[in-house]
Amino acid sequence: MSDGQPSRRDFMIQAAGALTAYAVVPDLAGATSPVPTPPLKVGLIGAGRQGRAIVAELQKMAGVELCAVCDTVAGRLDAMLGRVKGAEGFADHRALLGQRPDVAALVVATPTHLHRAIVDDALGAGRHVYCESPLASTVDDCRAIAAAASRATTVCQAGFQGRSNPTYKRAQTLVRSELRDLVSIEARSHRKTSWRFPSSDPSLERLVNWRLDPDVSTGLAGEVAAQQLDVAHWFSGTYPVRIEGRGEIRHHKDGRTVPDTIDLQLRWADGLALQYHATLANSYGAQTETFYGVNGTIRLAWTHGWLFKEPDAPTQGWEVYATRQQHFNSEGIVLIANATQLAAQGDLKAGIGLPHPSLYYALEDFVRSATTGAPVACSAEEGARASIIGILANQAVIGRAPVDVPVFG
Numbered sequence: 001m002s003d004g005q006p007s008r009r010d011f012m013i014q015a016a017g018a019l020t021a022y023a024v025v026p027d028l029a030g031a032t033s034p035v036p037t038p039p040l041k042v043g044l045i046g047a048g049r050q051g052r053a054i055v056a057e058l059q060k061m062a063g064v065e066l067c068a069v070c071d072t073v074a075g076r077l078d079a080m081l082g083r084v085k086g087a088e089g090f091a092d093h094r095a096l097l098g099q100r101p102d103v104a105a106l107v108v109a110t111p112t113h114l115h116r117a118i119v120d121d122a123l124g125a126g127r128h129v130y131c132e133s134p135l136a137s138t139v140d141d142c143r144a145i146a147a148a149a150s151r152a153t154t155v156c157q158a159g160f161q162g163r164s165n166p167t168y169k170r171a172q173t174l175v176r177s178e179l180r181d182l183v184s185i186e187a188r189s190h191r192k193t194s195w196r197f198p199s200s201d202p203s204l205e206r207l208v209n210w211r212l213d214p215d216v217s218t219g220l221a222g223e224v225a226a227q228q229l230d231v232a233h234w235f236s237g238t239y240p241v242r243i244e245g246r247g248e249i250r251h252h253k254d255g256r257t258v259p260d261t262i263d264l265q266l267r268w269a270d271g272l273a274l275q276y277h278a279t280l281a282n283s284y285g286a287q288t289e290t291f292y293g294v295n296g297t298i299r300l301a302w303t304h305g306w307l308f309k310e311p312d313a314p315t316q317g318w319e320v321y322a323t324r325q326q327h328f329n330s331e332g333i334v335l336i337a338n339a340t341q342l343a344a345q346g347d348l349k350a351g352i353g354l355p356h357p358s359l360y361y362a363l364e365d366f367v368r369s370a371t372t373g374a375p376v377a378c379s380a381e382e383g384a385r386a387s388i389i390g391i392l393a394n395q396a397v398i399g400r401a402p403v404d405v406p407v408f409g
Contacts, residue, residue: 026166026354040371041102043068045093045118046109047080050132054107055083057360064367068103070096073204093118097125104128105370107363111207112223113137113216119145123152128370130363133159134226134387135380137218142384142391149380157366157376158383162231164362167305167354171298175235178307179293182236185274186290187228189220192283194252195260212256218394220262220278221245226390229266230378231289231300232274233386240266240274240389243403245396251281262397266389303354 042064044051051071058064070090071077081089090096096103105128108118115136122129129149135158136142149156162168175182199208211217218226233239243266247259264276291298295313299306354361365377385408396403 026170037063039063039065040105040367041065041067042105042107042367043070043096043100043103044080044084044107044109045070045096045122046111046132047071047073047076048109051076051080051109052083053359054109054132054363055080057357057363058107059084060356060360061364061367063371068096068100073207075200094121097121097127105130105366107366108132111210111216112218113141113210116141116144119156120148123148123154123156126154128154128366129156130366131156131158131380131383133161133230133383134218134222134390135383136387137216137222137391139388139391142387146380146384155366155369155373155376156380157362157369158378158380158386159362160227160230160378160383160386161302161358161362162227163234163382164365164377165302165354165358166361167303168231168300171300171305171307172235174298174307175291175293178296178309178313179291179298180295181293182272183292183294184272185232185236185292187225187232187274187276187288188285189224189228189278189287190282190285191280191287193280194254195258195280196252196254196256212258214257214398217258218391219247219258219397220260220280221247221264221393221397222387222390224278225262225264225276225393226386228287228289229274229276229389229393230382230386232266232291233382233389235291236268236272238268238270239385239405239408241269241405242267243389243393243396243405245393245403246400247397250279259397264393264396266393302358 040063042058044054044066047069048071055066058066066084067087068090069077069080069084069087070093071080072091074091077089077091081087088100090099106122107130108115108122109132110118112132112134113136115131119129119131131145135145195209195211197208199205206213211223217223243264245262245264247262249256249259250261252260260281261279262277264274266274266276287302289300294310296307296309299308362377368374369376389405392403392405
């Protein structure tokens with residue numbers, strides 16, 4: 001996920017035509033998870049950068065006890081144990097499983113190509129599992145994880161965050177009711193970063209910089225695009241049938257062979273097309289998905305979302321609590337959740353945007369499912385499909401040839 005989020009103002013710029021803009025903001029009232037009693041004991045496998053982000057979000061949640069951490073790199077493990085007071089450290093996930101039967105739930109945040117064995121062992125040991133996206137780096141491993149999850153008596157959630165994000169859940173309900181028929185989709189991920197990290201131990205170079213290793217990396221298409229493309233699968237209710245792609249090294253000319261900039265085009269059986277661009281060489285525009293429909297457009301930016309209605313689109317009636325703003329020569333209307341209540345408090349602007357990053361809501365859903373047995377926000381089966389699309393997209397980029405998507409059963 002992108003580190004920096006674009007401001008609301010950046011996305012409220014009015015395009016040509018008298019479009020009316022609405023902020024797509026969810027109603028967060030009553031969204032708080034029940035506090036598990038006793039606390040859910042959680043273990044983290046993978047103490048790298050994503051592991052640190054996960055710990056930061058889990059530590060916000062009441063009823064979660066992070067009591068075990070595992071990493072094969074001693075320095076990373078020690079650093080994480082300094083962040084998580086009282087947790088026990090392990091150098092091998094199998095030792096954690098064997099020595100801490102009280103740890104009911106595990107979050108897997110290792111490099112993608114290492115997911116399969118860990119998830120399989122954890123599910124086999126009767127633990128709840130949250131597996132970071134993408135699910136795996138090969139089609140076979142994706143299918144194996146989905147099969148293991150289908151056999152498990154515990155829950156297994158794939159870390160595709162859009163399906164838990166309150167803004168995205170709100171927007172998903174508007175695709176049919178407000179946009180009507182989808183015309184096209186655009187998405188992008190722009191970051192100024194290298195994907196290369198320093199290592200004090202030369203023997204760890206390949207492990208630390210696995211994203212730049214073409215033998216195991218699925219590149220920007222698998223590691224970044226898959227997360228966003230899953231939103232398109234979810235919103236459209238279908239999967240693409242053909243992927244075209246290309247990639248280049250536009251900035252980081254340090255000997256790498258994994259492209260730092262890619263372009264994808266995905267096509268659906270009914271003619272719908274998605275244009276995707278990702279780069280590690282420029283941060284302008286950050287990370288967004290835009291759905292164009294006959295009656296309007298929805299633009300999403302993970303903590304924010306907006307609906308731009310076409311001038312000839314029918315009024316549904318739910319716009320009554322809108323706050324009006326001027327954008328160039330057009331008047332935009334900002335839709336705010338709980339507008340009546342917020343207006344009474346004199347705090348309408350507080351309703352815009354999410355209070356937490358998207359990762360928080362995905363982990364919150366996992367804790368809820370592990371505690372109550374409720375269905376997970378994103379199943380391993382759905383996660384496998386999204387991950388496979390990312391893997392095939394990377395193949396299209398590397399091979400510079402179209403790739404057909406298999407029919408998912």
